[in-house]
Amino acid sequence: MNKPVALAVAEIPADSDFDGAPATKVRGYWQSVGYRLRHDWVTLGFGVIVLLIVLAAVFAPLIAPFSPYAQSIIGRLKPFGWRGHPWGTDELGRDMMSRLIYGGRISLMMGLVPVVIATMIGGTLGVIGGFAGKVANTAIMRTMDVFYAFPSILLAVAISGAMGGGIVNGIISLSLVFTPAMCRVAETATAQVKNLDYIEAARASGAGTLTIIRHHVLGNVLGPVFIYASSLVSVSILLASGLSFLGLGVQPPEPDWGLMLSTLRQSLYVDPLGCALPGIAIFITSICFNLVSDGIRAAMDVRI
Amino acid sequence: MSATVQAKPYVDGRDRGGAAQPMLIAKELQRHFKVKGAGKGAVVRAVDGVSFTLFKGETLGVVGESGCGKSTLARVLLHLVLPDSGDLVFDGDTVGETRGISVADLRRQVQMVFQDSYSSLNPRMPVQDSVAFGPMVNGKSKAESRRIAQDILVKVGLRPDLFGPRYPHELSGGQKQRVNIARALAVGPRMVILDEAVSALDKSVEAQVLNLLRELKRTLNLTYLFISHDLNVVRYISDRVLVMYLGQVVELGPAADVFAKARHPYTQALLGSRLSMDSSKRIESPPIVGDPPSPINPPSGCRFRTRCPHAEAVCEAEMPTLGQWEDRSSHVAACHMTNAQSGHSLAGTA
Known part of the structure; x- marks a missing residue:
C-alpha cells in the first residue's frame, strides 16, 4: 500500500484549539x-425622551395643569404663559x-396598537408562507x-371611511394597512433562513417543522420584523x-395631535407657534421612536 | 489504513445484523430535479441509479467533479431529499417501509456534517445550544441535553466553558466545523455523512479535523460516508472509494486499489489531474478536456464517452454496468473495457 500523502501532517494534535483561549469575558445574551x-x-x-412622553401620557391627569375640555370664550388663541397657561x-x-x-395618550395608542396587531397577523402569515413555500x-x-x-394612506382613508370614524375603526383600518408590509418582511426573512444549512441540519437531527420554526427561524426573523415594526410606529402615528x-x-x-393640527390650521396666521405645537409633538415622538428602535435592534444583533 | 477497518469488539445496542451485515445498502437510488425553462419534462439527473454498499466501521470516500450528484446523494441517504425511486436498506431494515425503519429512526442513527461551517450553524444561537438541540428534540431533558453537548464539545477538542456560550461568528472556521461535527455526534449516530466537511478549511486545519474525525471514528465506533472533491484527502481517510460521474457510479473499490490502478478512464483522468509536490511529476497536458456534459441531456450509452480517449461505437450504443460486487475487496468499474465480451477493441485490458 502506498503511503498516504496527507500522513505527513498527522502529528498536529487534534486539540490544538485549546490554545486559542479568548481574553474576553463570556457574557450571556441579555447581558451583552x-x-x-x-x-x-x-x-x-x-x-429617556420616549419614556417621558409615555409617562406623561400615562399620568396625564396628574400632570396636566387644566382640563383638556374646559373652554373659555375670552381666552382663545392666547400666547405662551397667558394667565397660567x-x-x-x-x-x-x-x-x-x-x-x-x-x-x-391617543396618539401613542394609535401608533402602537395597529403595529402590534399587524406584526402578529402579518408576521405569522409571513412565517407560514415563507416556510411552507409553494x-x-x-x-x-x-x-x-x-x-x-x-x-x-388611501387604503386607510377608504377603510375608515367605509366603516365610519372613531378610534376603534381607525385602529382596525391601520392594522389592515400595515399587515401586508409586515407579512412581506417576515416572508422574505423566513425564506432566506429556510434555505440555510442549519435548518437542514435541524431536520436531520429529527426536529419537526414547528420546533425548527420556534428555535431556528423565529430568532432570525425577529430582527428584521422588529426593526420594520418600530419604524412603522411613527408612520402609524x-x-x-x-x-x-x-x-x-x-x-x-x-384631544389628539392630528385632530388638533387640523382644527388649529385655521388659526395659522393668528397664532403660528400654537398651531405648530401638535406637529412638533408628532415629529419628536416619531423621531425618538425611530432612533430608539434602531438602537435596540443594533444592540440585539449578536453579530455586531 | 486497513487497521481502521477492524472495529474493536464493541457492541452497540442498536446493532441488529452484526458486523457482517452492511450498515447501508443503496439500491438503484434515483433523484431527478425538474428544470424550469429548459423545455417540457426536462430534468436534471442528479442521482441516476446509484447502488453501493457501506459496511460497518468503514469509511467510504465519494469523489467526483462539481455537479456530479455527490451532495444530492448525501441528502437522499438522509431522506432530506426524497428519492424518486430505489431502496435504502439501513442495517437490514428498508427505510420508509412499514416493516422497516422510519425516516425519524434513520435520522437518529445517521447524521450529516455540511460543507459550509458558517451557514450550518444558527448565527443567533450559542454553539452549546446548537449542539444540544439534537438531543433535545429527541426527547432528552434540557439539562441532560446540555450535559451531552458539553461532553461532545470536549470530544471534538473545544473547552465547553470557553466555547460553549460563544456565537458562531466568534469562532474560526476550524472551530466552527468542530462544532458542526459535535452537533452531528450529539444525537449519538452510528453513521455520519461528511459532505465536503473539510473542503472549506485551510490545509493545516483540514489536517487537524481529519485526524479528529479518525479519532472519533475509532472511539465512537462510527461508519463514515466521506464526500469530497479532494483526492488526497479521500485517500487519506477512506477504506474504499466510490467515483461518481454525472449522477452515476463509475468505479468502486478499495482505496489502495483504486488509487494504484484505476480501471475507469474517468478515474484515471481524475487521478492524473492531482497536483503533486514533486516537480518531476508536472501535469503536461490536461487529463480531461472540456466541461462535463449537461446532466439534463446526458450522452447516450456511456456518459463519459464524450470526453473519453478510448470511446468507440459500443460506448455510444450501450451503457456499461458496474458489474457484480459482494464484499469490500471487490474493485469494479462501469466501463466496456473491463468486460471482455463487450466488443470494445481494448476489452479486458482495464
Whole structure:
C-alpha cells in the first residue's frame, strides 16, 4: 500500500484549539445586549425622551395643569404663559399643554396598537408562507399584494371611511394597512433562513417543522420584523393623525395631535407657534421612536 | 489504513445484523430535479441509479467533479431529499417501509456534517445550544441535553466553558466545523455523512479535523460516508472509494486499489489531474478536456464517452454496468473495457 500523502501532517494534535483561549469575558445574551445599550448614548438619550412622553401620557391627569375640555370664550388663541397657561390656549380657549399631554395618550395608542396587531397577523402569515413555500406562499403573498396595490394612506382613508370614524375603526383600518408590509418582511426573512444549512441540519437531527420554526427561524426573523415594526410606529402615528385631520379617526372634542393640527390650521396666521405645537409633538415622538428602535435592534444583533 | 477497518469488539445496542451485515445498502437510488425553462419534462439527473454498499466501521470516500450528484446523494441517504425511486436498506431494515425503519429512526442513527461551517450553524444561537438541540428534540431533558453537548464539545477538542456560550461568528472556521461535527455526534449516530466537511478549511486545519474525525471514528465506533472533491484527502481517510460521474457510479473499490490502478478512464483522468509536490511529476497536458456534459441531456450509452480517449461505437450504443460486487475487496468499474465480451477493441485490458 502506498503511503498516504496527507500522513505527513498527522502529528498536529487534534486539540490544538485549546490554545486559542479568548481574553474576553463570556457574557450571556441579555447581558451583552444590556452592555451594548448602556454604552449607546444616542439610544439612551432618545429612550429617556420616549419614556417621558409615555409617562406623561400615562399620568396625564396628574400632570396636566387644566382640563383638556374646559373652554373659555375670552381666552382663545392666547400666547405662551397667558394667565397660567404655559403653552397658551387653542381656538376654543382650551389649555394647549393639557391637550397635548392628553393627546399623547391617543396618539401613542394609535401608533402602537395597529403595529402590534399587524406584526402578529402579518408576521405569522409571513412565517407560514415563507416556510411552507409553494401554494401556501403564493396564496398568502398574492392576497397581500392586492392590499399592497393601494397607497397606504388611501387604503386607510377608504377603510375608515367605509366603516365610519372613531378610534376603534381607525385602529382596525391601520392594522389592515400595515399587515401586508409586515407579512412581506417576515416572508422574505423566513425564506432566506429556510434555505440555510442549519435548518437542514435541524431536520436531520429529527426536529419537526414547528420546533425548527420556534428555535431556528423565529430568532432570525425577529430582527428584521422588529426593526420594520418600530419604524412603522411613527408612520402609524402620522397616519392616525392624518385620519383625524380628515375627520375619520378621533372625533372632537377628544384631544389628539392630528385632530388638533387640523382644527388649529385655521388659526395659522393668528397664532403660528400654537398651531405648530401638535406637529412638533408628532415629529419628536416619531423621531425618538425611530432612533430608539434602531438602537435596540443594533444592540440585539449578536453579530455586531 | 486497513487497521481502521477492524472495529474493536464493541457492541452497540442498536446493532441488529452484526458486523457482517452492511450498515447501508443503496439500491438503484434515483433523484431527478425538474428544470424550469429548459423545455417540457426536462430534468436534471442528479442521482441516476446509484447502488453501493457501506459496511460497518468503514469509511467510504465519494469523489467526483462539481455537479456530479455527490451532495444530492448525501441528502437522499438522509431522506432530506426524497428519492424518486430505489431502496435504502439501513442495517437490514428498508427505510420508509412499514416493516422497516422510519425516516425519524434513520435520522437518529445517521447524521450529516455540511460543507459550509458558517451557514450550518444558527448565527443567533450559542454553539452549546446548537449542539444540544439534537438531543433535545429527541426527547432528552434540557439539562441532560446540555450535559451531552458539553461532553461532545470536549470530544471534538473545544473547552465547553470557553466555547460553549460563544456565537458562531466568534469562532474560526476550524472551530466552527468542530462544532458542526459535535452537533452531528450529539444525537449519538452510528453513521455520519461528511459532505465536503473539510473542503472549506485551510490545509493545516483540514489536517487537524481529519485526524479528529479518525479519532472519533475509532472511539465512537462510527461508519463514515466521506464526500469530497479532494483526492488526497479521500485517500487519506477512506477504506474504499466510490467515483461518481454525472449522477452515476463509475468505479468502486478499495482505496489502495483504486488509487494504484484505476480501471475507469474517468478515474484515471481524475487521478492524473492531482497536483503533486514533486516537480518531476508536472501535469503536461490536461487529463480531461472540456466541461462535463449537461446532466439534463446526458450522452447516450456511456456518459463519459464524450470526453473519453478510448470511446468507440459500443460506448455510444450501450451503457456499461458496474458489474457484480459482494464484499469490500471487490474493485469494479462501469466501463466496456473491463468486460471482455463487450466488443470494445481494448476489452479486458482495464
